[in-house]
Amino acid sequence: MSDRRVAVVVEDDEDIRGLLEVVLLQSGFNVHSTDSGVKGVELVESHRPDLVTLDLGLPDIDGFETARRIRTISDAHIVMLTARSDEIDTILGLEAGADEYVTKPFKPRELRARVDAIMRRRSSHALAKNDTTAVLAEPQSATQLDRAEDEFVRSLNGLVLNPSTYTVEVDGEAKNITPTEFTLLDVLLGSKGRIRTKTELVRRLRDEDSDSGTYVSSADERSVEVHLGNLRRKLGDSTQEPRWIETVRGVGYRSAAKR
Numbered sequence: 620m621s622d623r624r625v626a627v628v629v630e631d632d633e634d635i636r637g638l639l640e641v642v643l644l645q646s647g648f649n650v651h652s653t654d655s656g657v658k659g660v661e662l663v664e665s666h667r668p669d670l671v672t673l674d675l676g677l678p679d680i681d682g683f684e685t686a687r688r689i690r691t692i693s694d695a696h697i698v699m700l701t702a703r704s705d706e707i708d709t710i711l712g713l714e715a716g717a718d719e720y721v722t723k724p725f726k727p728r729e730l731r732a733r734v735d736a737i738m739r740r741r742s743s744h745a746l747a748k749n750d751t752t753a754v755l756a757e758p759q760s761a762t763q764l765d766r767a768e769d770e771f772v773r774s775l776n777g778l779v780l781n782p783s784t785y786t787v788e789v790d791g792e793a794k795n796i797t798p799t800e801f802t803l804l805d806v807l808l809g810s811k812g813r814i815r816t817k818t819e820l821v822r823r824l825r826d827e828d829s830d831s832g833t834y835v836s837s838a839d840e841r842s843v844e845v846h847l848g849n850l851r852r853k854l855g856d857s858t859q860e861p862r863w864i865e866t867v868r869g870v871g872y873r874s875a876a877k878r
Contacts, residue, residue, distance in 0.1 A: 624738065625668040628652035629659035629685060630700065631677050635723070639672055639700075642727050646734050654678065656685035660692070668695045670737065673717065675701040675708065683715040690716030694798055696737050700725070706841065713845040718799040719824075720842070739826045740802065773808040776862050776878050778854065780808055789854055799824060800850040803843070807864060807874045816871035817843045847872060 626648040630636040636652050643650045648670065651662045656677040663671060671689060675682035686697055699717040701708055709720050718737075721730060773780040777790045780801075787794045787804065796804070806823050807815060817840035819829040824843070827833055847864060850856075856863050861875045 623647055623649045624670070625666050626650050626670040626672070627659060627662045627666060627668045627695075628672050629656060629662075629677065629682075630654065630672065630674040632674070635674075635700075638727060639730075642731050643670070643672075643734065646731055646738070656680040656682070656688075659685055660688045663689050663693050663695060667693065670734065671695045671697045673697055673699050675699060675712065682717075683711055686712065686715040686717050690797070696798055698733070698737070706838070709838065709842065710845050713842060714849060716797065718797060718846075733825075736826045740798075740824070773805065775808055775874060778808075778863050780804055787854075794853055796850060796853055797846075799846055800853070803846055804850060804864075807872060810874060812873055812876070814867050814871050814873045819871070 624647060626643045628636055628639045628643070628650060630639060630652065631654040633654075636654065640650045640652055651666050651668070653659050653662060654677070656679050659671070659673070659677075662668075671693075673682050673685055673689075677685065680688075682699055682701070686699065689695065689697060697717040699712040699720040700723055701712070701720060702723040712720055719733075721733070771781070771783055779788045781787075782805065785801065787796055787801065802824060803820060806820065815829075818835045820843045821835045821839045822829050822831055822833060825833070851858065851864055854863060858866060862878075863875050865873050865875045867873060
């Protein structure tokens with residue numbers, strides 16, 4: 620059985636589709652590709668990929684609708700590829716369920732670096748889950764078990780984020796959020812009220828140190844705004860009276876005060 624990761628490429632341009640296949644193969648993926656949004660959803664359902672690259676302009680259903688359908692069946696990281704530079708297209712793509720976007724034309728080396736960062740982040744989540752499971756297997760008493768699990772769980776005002784099960788609950792009700800949203804929420808709750816700038820959050824999503832000094836564009840920062848807006852909507856949070864995520868205007872974000 621292969622240990623290679625799985626990727627699905629949904630792209631109607633044959634040349635770009637071939638380039639994506641090469642880049643992903645070089646990054647250690649088994650790749651399945653198609654030029655159809657409908658077929659892309661079927662490939663995601665049958666192959667359960669870690670990563671999906673998704674063209675915005677497809678001949679049947681567009682990339683927005685394809686992303687929405689994929690998101691109902693998969694938590695794969697969706698990278699939307701678009702030749703359009705309009706901000707509204709980026710926002711709509713992220714709101715449809717994409718984790719990030721790449722504007723065409725792109726440099727293969729830069730795309731591979733981004734894909735590698737994405738997979739490092741997903742691997743770190745899996746490692747944290749495995750480490751938690753290993754620790755929880757050691758205690759013998761119920762009290763010790765509860766104490767060990769509490770070290771990994773983040774909670775605030777009725778919200779519980781559990782890295783060991785990769786779940787988020789609000790007042791006992793499970794919430795379906797994307798891996799990117801999970802990472803942002805985890806960072807904010809883990810910061811315990813300390814302000815995180817958009818630049819810091821972008822770098823954390825890239826699996827970089829928050830003070831690494833790498834370039835962060837205004838579009839990257841805007842994508843963080845959209846992801847946090849989506850997250851607030853899914854959690855049922857309010858910008859006027861935040862229960863979990865507070866905007867510090869002109870600076871960034873922080874977790875709301877404990878009630």
